[in-house]
Amino acid sequence: MVQHLIKSKFKVQSQLTKKLPMSANRAGKSLTKYKIVFLGEQGVGKTSLITRFMYDTFDDHYQATIGIDFLSKTMYLDDKTIRLQLWDTAGQERFRSLIPSYIRDSHVAIVVYDVTNKKSFEYIDKWVEDVKSERGEENVVLCIVGNKNDLSDERQVSTEEGERKAQVLNAKIFIETSTKVGFNVKNLFRKIAKTLPEFQKSDSVPLDDNATKNKPDVIDITTNEEQEQSSCQC
Amino acid sequence: MDFLDYQTFALDEANAKDYDLPEPASRLPIKSQQSSKDLDKDFSMPRLANAELDAEGTENLQDKMQKYASLSLSALSLKRLPPQSSMENPVVSQGTSLGEKTLEQLVQNGEKTIDNTDALLSKRLSRILDAHHRNTLQCDTQLRRSFKVLEDNQDRLHFNSKTLVRPDFVGSLARNSLRSNLESELLKSHLMILDDIQPIVRRIKRLSEPVQNIHQMGDALLKQGEMAHDETKTYMDTVYILQNALLKHRLKKRILVMLRDKLTLNQVEEDALINSNVGPEFFEVMKKLMRLKETATYLLALPNPKAGTVLMEQTNAKIEKANKRIFNYLVDFLYDLQSASKTFGERAFSSNDKPLITFQQGMLYLSNDLPIFNEFIKRVVKARSQIVLDDFLSQFDVSSAKASRPIIISAHDPVRYLGDVLAHVHSLIVDEADFMDSMFKFQNWNIQDTPTSILQENREFLNGLSISLLNETFGPVENSIRIRLEQIIRFEDDPIINFEIYELLALYQMMFIKYGLRPDSNLILQLINLRNTSSSKILTGLTKILDDANITQNLEKELLPAEWLVKYLAKLCELLTKFEKSGSVKDSETLIDSNFLKEALACLITEKLPEYHKSKFPQARKEKEVKKHLLLSEINCIDLIKTRMLPYRETIFSKGDRHLVYENIDSHLQASTKSLIGLETKSLLEKLGLDLYSNLFNMIFPVESVQDELDYDMYLPVLENPIMQRDTIRSNVHIKLNDFLPILLSDIQDNLLFHIVSPKIADHISTECLSCLSKFYKVFRQVLLKLYPENHEDIDTILNFSEEEFDTLIGLN
Numbered sequence A: 001m002v003q004h005l006i007k008s009k010f011k012v013q014s015q016l017t018k019k020l021p022m023s024a025n026r027a028g029k030s031l032t033k034y035k036i037v038f039l040g041e042q043g044v045g046k047t048s049l050i051t052r053f054m055y056d057t058f059d060d061h062y063q064a065t066i067g068i069d070f071l072s073k074t075m076y077l078d079d080k081t082i083r084l085q086l087w088d089t090a091g092q093e094r095f096r097s098l099i100p101s102y103i104r105d106s107h108v109a110i111v112v113y114d115v116t117n118k119k120s121f122e123y124i125d126k127w128v129e130d131v132k133s134e135r136g137e138e139n140v141v142l143c144i145v146g147n148k149n150d151l152s153d154e155r156q157v158s159t160e161e162g163e164r165k166a167q168v169l170n171a172k173i174f175i176e177t178s179t180k181v182g183f184n185v186k187n188l189f190r191k192i193a194k195t196l197p198e199f200q201k202s203d204s205v206p207l208d209d210n211a212t213k214n215k216p217d218v219i220d221i222t223t224n225e226e227q228e229q230s231s232c233q234c
Numbered sequence B: 001m002d003f004l005d006y007q008t009f010a011l012d013e014a015n016a017k018d019y020d021l022p023e024p025a026s027r028l029p030i031k032s033q034q035s036s037k038d039l040d041k042d043f044s045m046p047r048l049a050n051a052e053l054d055a056e057g058t059e060n061l062q063d064k065m066q067k068y069a070s071l072s073l074s075a076l077s078l079k080r081l082p083p084q085s086s087m088e089n090p091v092v093s094q095g096t097s098l099g100e101k102t103l104e105q106l107v108q109n110g111e112k113t114i115d116n117t118d119a120l121l122s123k124r125l126s127r128i129l130d131a132h133h134r135n136t137l138q139c140d141t142q143l144r145r146s147f148k149v150l151e152d153n154q155d156r157l158h159f160n161s162k163t164l165v166r167p168d169f170v171g172s173l174a175r176n177s178l179r180s181n182l183e184s185e186l187l188k189s190h191l192m193i194l195d196d197i198q199p200i201v202r203r204i205k206r207l208s209e210p211v212q213n214i215h216q217m218g219d220a221l222l223k224q225g226e227m228a229h230d231e232t233k234t235y236m237d238t239v240y241i242l243q244n245a246l247l248k249h250r251l252k253k254r255i256l257v258m259l260r261d262k263l264t265l266n267q268v269e270e271d272a273l274i275n276s277n278v279g280p281e282f283f284e285v286m287k288k289l290m291r292l293k294e295t296a297t298y299l300l301a302l303p304n305p306k307a308g309t310v311l312m313e314q315t316n317a318k319i320e321k322a323n324k325r326i327f328n329y330l331v332d333f334l335y336d337l338q339s340a341s342k343t344f345g346e347r348a349f350s351s352n353d354k355p356l357i358t359f360q361q362g363m364l365y366l367s368n369d370l371p372i373f374n375e376f377i378k379r380v381v382k383a384r385s386q387i388v389l390d391d392f393l394s395q396f397d398v399s400s401a402k403a404s405r406p407i408i409i410s411a412h413d414p415v416r417y418l419g420d421v422l423a424h425v426h427s428l429i430v431d432e433a434d435f436m437d438s439m440f441k442f443q444n445w446n447i448q449d450t451p452t453s454i455l456q457e458n459r460e461f462l463n464g465l466s467i468s469l470l471n472e473t474f475g476p477v478e479n480s481i482r483i484r485l486e487q488i489i490r491f492e493d494d495p496i497i498n499f500e501i502y503e504l505l506a507l508y509q510m511m512f513i514k515y516g517l518r519p520d521s522n523l524i525l526q527l528i529n530l531r532n533t534s535s536s537k538i539l540t541g542l543t544k545i546l547d548d549a550n551i552t553q554n555l556e557k558e559l560l561p562a563e564w565l566v567k568y569l570a571k572l573c574e575l576l577t578k579f580e581k582s583g584s585v586k587d588s589e590t591l592i593d594s595n596f597l598k599e600a601l602a603c604l605i606t607e608k609l610p611e612y613h614k615s616k617f618p619q620a621r622k623e624k625e626v627k628k629h630l631l632l633s634e635i636n637c638i639d640l641i642k643t644r645m646l647p648y649r650e651t652i653f654s655k656g657d658r659h660l661v662y663e664n665i666d667s668h669l670q671a672s673t674k675s676l677i678g679l680e681t682k683s684l685l686e687k688l689g690l691d692l693y694s695n696l697f698n699m700i701f702p703v704e705s706v707q708d709e710l711d712y713d714m715y716l717p718v719l720e721n722p723i724m725q726r727d728t729i730r731s732n733v734h735i736k737l738n739d740f741l742p743i744l745l746s747d748i749q750d751n752l753l754f755h756i757v758s759p760k761i762a763d764h765i766s767t768e769c770l771s772c773l774s775k776f777y778k779v780f781r782q783v784l785l786k787l788y789p790e791n792h793e794d795i796d797t798i799l800n801f802s803e804e805e806f807d808t809l810i811g812l813n
């Protein structure tokens, strides 16, 4: 429903823009913001996921997130600007009370678990419950992400289990990632982008367009699945 | 050629035209010789090109002539004059004299002689010879050449050499026509030459006058020069001076032109400044103005600063005007952006958008005029504040059709509500920071291109512009935010919730600062204020529990800790547990410091508990039993406090001077225990009838401190006391001892230990009491045995239990 709302709002915008191209030029491009909130137990790799996506780096050293971190990524599409606002929550118990306030107005909720930690997997239900109580069933793009899939020896949660749970919880996206080796991270964000109204019109994500590569602040999420998979060492 | 008079063709007038050319002279009066007419009658000249002549193959002209002459002579049959003719000699000198003589002879004789031929011949010959004599070889060659020319041009002149030499009329006609042809040809060529010469002549004529003038002037000058020869030097000096002056003027001009180019705007630039759109062209001019200003400052440093002042004034006036234009442009830009945002939703620029770059450049230049720049900043702040405020307030609007639920819905849960408000402010801050960064961060600056003075002076200021704008934007919003938060915080009494609020505010304070708000910004200061409010409310909330509990009412007879205390401690523990988990335990500056703990615990022990006990046990001062109960209740309460605080001993109470608070509790507990032990021991001694003796003994030396048998001697003086009479002792002690000792243990159990919650303390108390009894009994008995060495048996009957038996009966081994 939220997508529908955004979509219809967007349609109105574009119609108006067509009528007034002059002022639109001087007044910049239309900007649509999408809030994405990252949830999950302590140490499952939420911050790592964002860091990999934003800066393509990884740090083995664990530093717990304090409070809620914010990062934003801007994408330019023709005459539109899309800003992804990434809200990185802290898994530590003492910050739990802050989180619902951030889920409240998020369009996308990414619930992360650690495939080498059964407990973090079991807690997904609680997070999803939080999301649903804040956003309802339909108002949110729910993603389940099983991280640290490079640690195959320590795996405690199988991919099938993850998939099943995602199905049960009615998640739109399920994916296993490894932020350490950079596996599937871009894929995750591409999948998310595809759920946004701006990208739904065409079959492919418009960001695949090579022209956007040269523009500043554009996320290159063009790497295809095969390439990423080959870089996985497990 | 001689027959043409060139003078007749000369032009009289310089302006004479072609058609003015004079008519050629009339046919030249060339008449054939009168005499020859007759002579020629029946004489034909032998053909020069005769076959006979040629056949001889003679090349010499002389020979040819000779032959020709002889031929002619033969034709005339002048055989009578062979010697004369044979005397004919080509040698000029000889020929001449001879010829003249002969001719005279011939002429003299001619008229007389009838022989015409002779006369004619001689005439001709003489002419030829004469000609020959006059021109000799030159004439010959000339003649030959003439003939050659004639021959060559035979076609053109249309003559037939044969007819030409005919002596008859036809020949004469031919010759005449040849002559006329020749003449006309000549005329033609002469005309052509004249035509060519004509313009030259004309030019010469034209120039002749000026040349004449020059000549005259030259002559005059020369004359003068000759006269003024001495003045030349002075003239030359003047020339040099003038030349120098000229050079100086040229240099001056160059300098002035350069100054003009450097120090003034040209027309195009002036026009651009006033009329062109604010854009690259305009900024070029601005740049120049900035440079002018810079130059003007240098000029001001000159001894005469007038130039600098004037230039400065002019430049400033222009800059001021230009700045107003920039200001208007910026404000328009902002307005456009805002109205577009209102109509189409939020707007954004990519960092390389041309309008954005122009906008930023405009700001850069405007930043040199602080008042007007500040005015612009004010507008920005005002506009953005309004947007932020609207957005903030919209979150409380239940009616607005938003996808996310309004914050107001969570108003029942204070922490959640505050969390929602603050989280939304958080997102407003990051949004606004994004916006400010995109519009007011001068990172794409091509610094070489901008006058250094601008950047040097304003760089720091401009670098921090986006941050300071962010802070200022939240200035006017701060009040609304504060009100929303305060509404909740003011009316929250629960210390736990207040603590949560306190923690929440602290966390958001940290996060807001992390995302750009200055620690001294109003919003942060307000958060700190609110934090202080909620922190002070934690303690007041706690004490309020005690106040509300009405501790002096509803007193139960039980010696167990009161309900209110249990409740209070439960809250306190909950708080401490939260505090422990909050992770800020290590921080010495935290809310729950030793003062807080003192307030929360020490006051409880030193004020609340005594107050409570006072009202519960009003008779305590008078009645020992009541006092004992009071102590029991006190011990139970303090022990409860202590046990509840025990889990925090290693965490909260371990840091700083907080351990003193815990130790204080313990010492209170020990003090109460001690007094209870004292009281109980006393009452037990009383029940055993030993109290009088105990008092007496202790007055001399504390029984507890007795170490060995030697110490007993200190008590020997007691004998003087009448109560030390054996009979008195018997009546005081024996029955009581025998009655009470067997039930002593159960008596303690029932009256004392039963009421103590902590078995450990109970055990401690009983042990202490009993060992006191045991010790006294032992000392008492031994001292008696010492005092009455002869009456040991009597003593044994009075204190009929041995020390060991006594110990066994009271449960001590």
Ligand SMILES: Nc1nc2c(ncn2[C@@H]2O[C@H](COP(=O)(O)OP(=O)(O)OP(=O)(O)O)[C@@H](O)[C@H]2O)c(=O)[nH]1
Pocket (backbone or CB within 6 Å): A040, A041, A042, A043, A044, A045, A046, A047, A048, A049, A059, A060, A061, A062, A063, A064, A065, A066, A089, A090, A091, A092, A147, A148, A149, A150, A151, A177, A178, A179, A180, A181
């Ligand atoms: N092997 C492996 N380690 C990972 C991966 N992702 C994260 N980690 C490690 O896991 C630890 C925790 O990562 P974070 O991203 O800080 O976890 P978080 O979910 O943000 O934790 P909180 O902020 O406390 O909620 C770090 O030491 C990472 O190096 C992964 O894909 N593979």
Ligand SMILES: [Mg+2]
Pocket (backbone or CB within 6 Å): A046, A047, A048, A063, A064, A065, A088, A089, A090, A091
């Ligand atoms: Mg983290």
